[in-house]
Amino acid sequence: MSKAKTSSKGLPPVPVAPRPTESLNEERKAPSFPVREMTYFLDNGREAAEFKDKVMAQLERDPLWRMDNTPDLSLLQLRERTLAKFGNIINFMESEPAPVFWQRMAVLSVVDPAFWTRLGVHMGLFLGAVRGQATSEQLDYWVGKGAMNLGGMVGCFGMTELGHGSNVAGMETTATFDEENDEFVIHTPTVTATKWWIGGAAHSATHCAVYAQLFVKGVRHGVKTFVVPLRDPRTYNLLPGVTIGDIGKKMGRDGIDNGWIQFSYVRIPRSYMLMKHTKVTRAGEVIEPPMAQLAYGALIMGRVSMVVDSANMSKKALTIAIRYAAVRRQFGDSPAALETKLLDYPIHQYRLLPLLAQTFALNFTGIEMTKLYQNLMQRIDNASDGAGLAETIELLKETHATAAGLKAFGTWNCVNTIEQCRQSLGGHGYSSYTGLSNMYTDFVVQCTWEGDNTILTLQCGRYLVSTLRDHRKGKPLAKNVQYLTRALTGIKQFPGRTARDIIQVDALREAWAAVAASAVARATAEFEKALAKGLNKDQAYEQCSTLRLLCARLHCYGYLVNRFTDAIQRAPASLQPALTNLCLLYATYTIQENSGEFLQAGFFDSEQLAVIREAMNDLLAIVRKDAVPLVDAFNYTDYVINSPLGRYDGNVYEAYFNLVKTNNPKHNDIPYFDSVIKPLLTRTSEPLEAPQLDF
Amino acid sequence: MSKAKTSSKGLPPVPVAPRPTESLNEERKAPSFPVREMTYFLDNGREAAEFKDKVMAQLERDPLWRMDNTPDLSLLQLRERTLAKFGNIINFMESEPAPVFWQRMAVLSVVDPAFWTRLGVHMGLFLGAVRGQATSEQLDYWVGKGAMNLGGMVGCFGMTELGHGSNVAGMETTATFDEENDEFVIHTPTVTATKWWIGGAAHSATHCAVYAQLFVKGVRHGVKTFVVPLRDPRTYNLLPGVTIGDIGKKMGRDGIDNGWIQFSYVRIPRSYMLMKHTKVTRAGEVIEPPMAQLAYGALIMGRVSMVVDSANMSKKALTIAIRYAAVRRQFGDSPAALETKLLDYPIHQYRLLPLLAQTFALNFTGIEMTKLYQNLMQRIDNASDGAGLAETIELLKETHATAAGLKAFGTWNCVNTIEQCRQSLGGHGYSSYTGLSNMYTDFVVQCTWEGDNTILTLQCGRYLVSTLRDHRKGKPLAKNVQYLTRALTGIKQFPGRTARDIIQVDALREAWAAVAASAVARATAEFEKALAKGLNKDQAYEQCSTLRLLCARLHCYGYLVNRFTDAIQRAPASLQPALTNLCLLYATYTIQENSGEFLQAGFFDSEQLAVIREAMNDLLAIVRKDAVPLVDAFNYTDYVINSPLGRYDGNVYEAYFNLVKTNNPKHNDIPYFDSVIKPLLTRTSEPLEAPQLDF
Incomplete structure (x- = not known):
């Protein structure tokens, strides 16, 4: 047994860490891609990106739009501000073409989600109902009463x-x-x-x-x-x-x-x-x-905008988490060593970088769905004039189902991203001044409103099952469900066995197509089994609901992988390598997370999955090098990020300390000292007194 | 193309739904087990259960402990209340034996988490530090200054x-x-x-x-x-x-x-x-x-109490979600049919009932860990006197690692349970008056404090890897890691192929033991591969961190399944069938959720997993029948539940409406009408005026 020992040698001195700003800036020295080009690509064009710059600059200068003190505002103060902004923004609404104003709204939603909602209630829901359901005379009447310009x-x-x-x-x-x-x-x-x-x-x-x-x-x-x-x-x-x-x-x-x-x-x-x-x-x-179906077109808009919002909010959350992880240091190889950056730990990369890759996938999905929606609305307008009605209704059904599935998939994943980012900040993620806690509580309602996510996912699954059944009877498949043909021919194991064969964009895309088709086939089989037992259609759909949920989820994974690979193809050459690494990371990570489905479908065996797992680890190390430039490319200003831990310059600790100090009262103001604390400090504990009894 | 049609027939009348109280009460007509017996068993004995009853009744009557109006209190009001309760509770602290006061604290934590924390800071952390690290003279000194009784x-x-x-x-x-x-x-x-x-x-x-x-x-x-x-x-x-x-x-x-x-x-x-x-x-x-190691014993207490708290908070969340699901109706088989209870939808059962089963598993785990901890502390006290030191240190290491892993596993799963329950309420889950939103924001910090969950899980994984390596060299395994012997002999596929063979408590326990052992073996192999490449131990542990995380998680699943099966064995016969169904549901659900691991380990093939999946669906339907009696057995009063949607009597809508109405100001008080709303309503939009230029 060891003995107590006198120690005079002691420990080595604690090494002095570099300044946080240095820690962050060294991350920007050698990005593997042109950052500003990436911004243009993510924002779907230089023009849109520059417009976003302008909107952010305008908002930052306008005292109405101050956001750094919101954690301490009361309910009524928050509401008053929301409505004051409402009055302020109408001027833009009146003067800007609708697509431009939509872009403005996309920025506003990231800055102030409550405001976005309040304006959306009027513009999207109320006006949407009036526009979509009023006769033209009625519409004129309500416009005349001030419905459009809020007079x-x-x-x-x-x-x-x-x-x-x-x-x-x-x-x-x-x-x-x-x-x-x-x-x-x-x-x-x-x-x-x-x-x-x-x-x-x-x-x-x-x-x-x-x-x-x-x-x-x-x-x-x-x-x-x-x-x-x-x-x-x-x-x-x-x-x-x-x-x-x-x-x-x-x-x-x-x-x-x-x-x-x-x-x-x-x-x-x-x-x-x-x-x-x-x-x-x-x-x-x-x-x-x-x-009556054509009226459902209006529902789609809200869902598409939530996919876009999911991408944008994920960008904001990851900017905070990744910049902080490049500054924060924790543990070292030895007591004498400099502490290691969080971002250099494989486990921290594993926590954040797949979410970063997913955010790119969601971004490209949002762009595609916006286009799809605009195209659909145009066709519906034409269809009311009589042209191509049946085809339009097919397109409507597909878009409706896909938008439903992706709204659920996007918002659930965004909520997860926010919470993962929040937890990755350690204790500081629990402070209201570091941005992510409120981002979570603001965002999470999107999983419920405009269609509960579970119900929407089931709707998407129902569409997939019925589409596969129709296809078996000879009906052709719409573009985004072409992959279902694989359910007819059966899934064969992927022939390649090495990383060289498997870790390819096309191979991984095929993997997702196969496993999604397999899941739809399983759900369909369970559905048909229930029908065979004598249940009616609705009951049979209930019976296969866990598989419907599953197949819709896998459909969405495949959809995102496809939108990502499409985006790589149209990207400038200078961005393709970085985007390809992200896409491969997204695909390998998601395959690994759903490995049971790939094994059950028989597409990969466990050795192939081990190859994928190893490749994922390699990709994490590669993407890690670009992590800060990649979030820089999201191009949100410090004002929009609104978190001292996500600052562009990396000066996180001072900014956080000063923000907390400024927003809170001094020590002296303890209104309950006399009434509550003092009695506690001066208390003496005495047993209850009682008169003596002599019997 | 169809034409506009005049409709005079219309739709059938909407059927009148039974009253919410009837909908709930019918759930209680034929429980398959004696509910009060179950409460005694969950609370680890009749005495403890009856003490809990008393504490709940006391709190409910004490105006200091009013909780139904907390959503609208300001930060300072909340703090004042916390400290006032602090003064109130010391009397019990002084008069009750420690184990009894712990039981009181377990109730308080469910009623008011912030208060529990504030008291815990003094009692657990400050006093824990003084008790554990002061000499006996120093301890006497601080006790004399009022450290124990807060004078x-x-x-x-x-x-x-x-x-x-x-x-x-x-x-x-x-x-x-x-x-x-x-x-x-x-x-x-x-x-x-x-x-x-x-x-x-x-x-x-x-x-x-x-x-x-x-x-x-x-x-x-x-x-x-x-x-x-x-x-x-x-x-x-x-x-x-x-x-x-x-x-x-x-x-x-x-x-x-x-x-x-x-x-x-x-x-x-x-x-x-x-x-x-x-x-x-x-x-x-x-x-x-x-x-110095013995000082770590103190850390374990906090972690054990968080496992207990995870079980208790899950009980509260599920009581709300399941009672509401037995009242809330949504969609029917036809426009003329009564709407269906949420709880009758397979998908709703799938969302909630596995979490219910998990809560039982966590409950039994909390009981076991409390015992383990008390046992350990006793041995440490003896060990300081010199007896059985080496053995005590082994026990300390095992308990420390298990408590670390289970603190993370329990709190993460509880957070997930709360959020799943919240989302299952639909929109009402977003209201602060229905209880779950604040439960989430209060609870989620437990994933971070007293050891970040990711770091703790990695610690547990590190222990598993090093234990397996030591065992290979001949060191015997401690009780809870006995299953690791399977990593030496290799995993063989389970021989049974039918539900009759597989859906057995012992078989599923073996399944979890095998797959956990397999994951530890994989993590160890990756660790040793890294060592072989010349990395030092710490670096090698970093290299295998994603697998360490995985194997620790699977270890925890296995641990919970084992605590559940232990509990069944010691349960009264009247409870065993209901508990067995819950345990089978927990095991089949978790195997299904981690199917990739079972396939990769080669323990089950896809056909066996299909059997498990089908059995899980059958078990959902069975457990559904007992769902309300099972949450009744958690035995939290309406005061503790503190949500109108989780009321015992099922009168959810009226109670919710009245609560919202009572807690909010009347319409007339709009302090910003003149300053903000009026200008909006009376606005006219006029273009900017400008002087004419004639050039």
Whole structure:
């Protein structure tokens, strides 16, 4: 047994670490690609990138858009700021062409997600409903009332109810036609029918697009949309029969004033029902539209913009995590050695760099889907004129399913990226001043709204199963599901066995195509087994729901890999090597994470997977060298990043210390010292006294 | 092409849903097990369960412990409440035996995590440091000053620095021995040396256990612990040389006042250094202890309590999610059908029920680890007296590694459970009044503090690799790593092929043992390959870090499966069938989720996995029937659950509506109507005016 020993020799001196700014700048000495070119490519062109620069510079200078002190603002202060920005941004909305304003919005969403939502409620949801569902006369009327430029009216969107979210068809609010007065009576019959989560209702809306069950002559005709005035725009008093309350504190996005609304027999003119599709005549005749499906086009826009937002938010999170990892040092090879940068640890690379690769994949996916959506909308506009309707409906179905799957896939993965980045900051990730905690609580709602992610993923899976079944009967496959032909021919093992054969963009793309096709085939088999047991279609789809979920997820992986490889092909030569490494990292990482699927499909065996795993480790080391230039290429200014740990100059500790110091009161102000602390410090513990009993 | 059609037939009436309370109560009609018996078993005995009942009842009646209005409290209000509770709870601390008070704390942690932390900082960290590192004379001294009963002093724990967290040995704060005055000089030499995240420092502590580099006669002797007074307990003014600031807003747990501390040449008597281990004599002689390792025992307690807390928080989250899923209805088989309960959807079962099974596994793991820890502490106490030292050190190493791995595994899985439960509530999960959003933001810090989860998991992996290597050289295996013998003999495929063979507790336990052993063997091979390349041990461990992470994770799965099967064996017969179903569900689900590992290890082939997958689906349907009784058995009162959606009676909508209504101001109070909304409503858009130019 060892003994206590006297020590006079002691330990070597702790080495002096280089300054944080030096640690970061040395990362920028030799990027393997031209950084600014990469920015142009990611932003889909130089023009868009330069416009983004301008927007960021404008915002940074405008005191209304100050963001560094938001952690300490109260709910009401946040809401006031949101609405003040609202007033400020309309000028751009009026003066900029729509695609340019969309680009502005993409920046705003990264700067202030709550503002983005509040504006989106009016512009995307309320106006979207009016534009998509009003007759042209009705549209003119509401535009004349100020719907477009927010003079005289601010809209909100009354779809969800306390008891009804995803199942829109089941909602309870009623709109009963009163033939005598040519009016609709809007009513909330139960507590669960209360309109709930209505963004902007609590404090800021004058009108609401209300979804309600249409009743005419005692007969229900399903859910339709009605514009219902809520408040007098002069006094802002609630109109008769309208009750509104505040939903209050949420996990995040407190800048948006969600509210609840109850209607007690509120009367509106018949013409306030939006009648582009279903019409109710003066005599109470209900005329149903021929092509109700086309109305779903509007849903797609929100989902596409969430894929874009997922990419953008991931960029912001990774910029913080990767720059910090290039500055932060922890443990060394010996007590005398300089501590190692986090970014130099293989495990830290493994935590962050696949997410970086995924962010590139999401970025390219967002660009492609935006194009797809614009193309689709144009065709729908033409289709209403009669041309190529059947084909347009096929395209709509495919885009709808893909957008549903990718909205879920993108937002779930973005949430994971944010949280992984947050945890990678260690304790500092828990501070509200380092940016990622609020980013998480703001972003995570995207997994739920505009279609719960699980339900959307299942929808996508349903589309895949039914597409494969149709294809078996001879129906041709749309472009993005061509890979399903593999489900007919069966999956063969990949012949190559060495890294040279396997670690190729084409081989890995084929791997994802094969395994996704295999999963769709398995889901389809389970579906058909259930049908054979005598279940109806809906029941059979329920029975295969875990496999539907799985195959939709694998479909999305394959989709992202494909968008990445497409992007490499159209990229400037100077960017291709760096992009190829990222793409290979993404593919090898995701294959490794889903290795069970590849083995079960019989596409790779365990030795091939070992090759992939080793290649992934090599790729991590390669991509690590470019890690800081790659996040620099995302091109968010310090103002947008809004985290001292993600600063461009790397001076993280001083900036963080100063921010915390500035935003918090001095020690002396302890309002509860006398009432709470002092009694604690001066307490003495004495047992309860009691009179003596002599029996 | 179809044409517009007039519709007078319309849709069938919407069926009237049963009342929410009925929907929930019907779930309780025929539990397959005695619910109260299950509570006793989960709580490790009837006595403990009944004590928990009492604690819950006491708290609910005490106005200090009101929790339903916390979402709207400000940071300062939350902190004031935390400290008021602090004063209130000391009475119990003084009067109850330690194990009983621990049980009380386990309830408190579920009711108010921030309070639990604030008390834990004093009781666990500060007092733990003093108890574990003070000589008996020093301990008497600090107890006399009020350390135990909080009369006159409130402690905090000064370990982490702005620039140093996990690497304690690298911290920068200095404690320099001034021989002339027989004092230490405590100093913060740089910004990064600022003590950071110090719980209680901002507003409530009078003393700090400061970790600092000991310098004697110009020589560094490593990090030691010093008690440093911070504030005058009478005036609460900061003492000379002490600067303190507030860390401010965090992601959660705002009730605890984390602060930062800087020392400017602060002098303390030599005897304020805690000298149970290292001693500094009056003459400046430094005497190092023989057995520094034993000090690590103290770290284990925090980690064990986090495993227990992970189980308890998972129980709370699942009670909310599962009760709500038995009430909430969504979509029906047809427009005329009653909507289906969420809990009846296979996909919803798949989302929640494996997490329920996991919670049981974590619960039993927490019980076992608490026992293990108490046993270890007893042996360490004896060991200091000289008996069985080597064996105790082996046990310490095993417990330390297992506790590290399970702290990470438990907290990560609990975070996932909370977030999955939150998302399963749909939009309502985003409200601060439904409980899960704050549960997430409060809990997630546990993945970082007292050892970053990634680092802890790697530590556990390192232990497994080195244990396997030692075992190869003939060293016997400790109890919980006996399974590693399989790594020597090689893994053979499981012979059974039918559900009858495979879906057995013993078979699945063997499956986890085999695949964990296989992963440890792979990590060890990668480690040895790196050694063979000439890397040193530390570098080789870095090289195999992704596999170390993997094998530690699989080790933890196996550990939980084993604790679950142990529990079944000692359970009353009436509970065994229900517990067995849960255990089989846990094992089949986790095998399915990690199917790649089982295929790669060659333990199961894809056909066997298909059998497991099908069995898992069957088990979901079986466990679903007991789902509500199972969460009832967790036995948390509505007060503890603190979510209208998780109420015992199922009256979720009314309770939620009323809570939101009560906690938020009426519509009329819009403080920014005149300043912000009115200008928006009355705005007119006019182009900029400009003078005409005639050139």
